[in-house]
Each structure stands twice: as C-alpha cells, then as structure tokens.
Amino acid sequence: MDLRLNYDQRARLELLAIHAGISTEQLLLDAAELVLDRDASDAPQPAPVHTQRFLPEMELDARLHRLLRQ
Numbered sequence: 001m002d003l004r005l006n007y008d009q010r011a012r013l014e015l016l017a018i019h020a021g022i023s024t025e026q027l028l029l030d031a032a033e034l035v036l037d038r039d040a041s042d043a044p045q046p047a048p049v050h051t052q053r054f055l056p057e058m059e060l061d062a063r064l065h066r067l068l069r070q
Contacts, residue, residue, distance in 0.1 A: 003028070 005013065017024040055063070 013024050013027065017027045022030075022061060
C-alpha cells in the first residue's frame with residue numbers, strides 16, 4: 001500500500017513515533033489495527049431471537065370466546 005503524506009503530516013507522524021519509541025511504520029500499523037478493531041465492534045449485532053410460546057387449543061378457544069363477548 002502506498003501512503004502519501006504531505007510534509008507536515010510526515011513530520012507529525014515522525015514526532016509521534018519518536019515519542020512512542022517505535023518506527024513510523026509500526027505506528028501506522030497500530031493505528032490501522034485500532035481503526036479496524038473499532039469498526040468490527042461497531043458493526044450491528046443481530047437481534048436476539050425470542051422464542052414464542054404457542055397456546056394450547058383450549059386456552060386459545062377461551063381467549064377467543066372472551067374477545068367475542070366484549
């Protein structure tokens with residue numbers, strides 16, 4: 001991958017790397033990994049599946065009769 005930085009960006013990157021005690025390449029790799037990890041954790045999670053209880057036939061009939069009487 002080819003990364004093009006202007007003079008100011010390169011200087012700031014080199015200063016950050018010096019303060020961190022690592023190479024500019026390692027600093028960029030660490031930053032990229034951080035962004036990718038954050039993106040993975042922000043991905044939408046599937047909605048939990050809720051089980052549905054079916055009513056026995058007698059209970060269903062009773063509810064239907066109550067509804068029809070109202």
